[in-house]
Amino acid sequence: MNASFWVEALVALLLVLSGVFVLVSALGFTFLRDFFLRMHPPALAYTIATWCVSIAGIVYFSALGDGLAMHHLLIIIMLCVTVPVTTVVLARVALFRRRMAGVANTPPALTPPHGSDSEE
């Protein structure tokens, strides 16, 4: 049950990279000043950090067992499908609430407001 040196070096490099990317995304998420700016850094954690850890898992478990262990790819696919939905809904939430609060420089709604027949 021991992997070779180069496999462990590759896995260690990928894990360190993912830790650094998660830290950078959390720093950006915490210290940027507006919600629409803060939405962007978590994409690092959702994509590159998760890909690094998943590829590290694929490499490590493929080297340990026999054959490819590709099931860590499921996590990448799962996040690729679900994260844009959550992010777009949260962006719409922020825009809607900002419009309701009457903040200046907010773009108007594309669809007419409630009460018209054209909606749905």
Add this chain to the structure above:
Amino acid sequence: MSPMLNAAIMFAIGCYALASLLVLYRLTIGPRAQDRVFALDLLYIHAMLVMLVIGIRHQSDIYFEAALLIAVFSFVSSSAMAKFILRGEVIE
């Protein structure tokens, strides 16, 4: 497991812990509700990454399924909360 891989795993988990503390700070002070929902979603992702790294540490496949479950729950809870603060109800 070599000391190099062990040190890398400890470094990664330390980075996740520090990042979770930062995101928790934003969750506490977040000026609007959408900040808090986004911070909660990011905390879910950090928990999922910790699960995957612990799975590598223990050379076990069980943690992978826990990580997949956490990813599913992250999507369900975040989108439900976002839909709730958008329209006032989850399913209309």
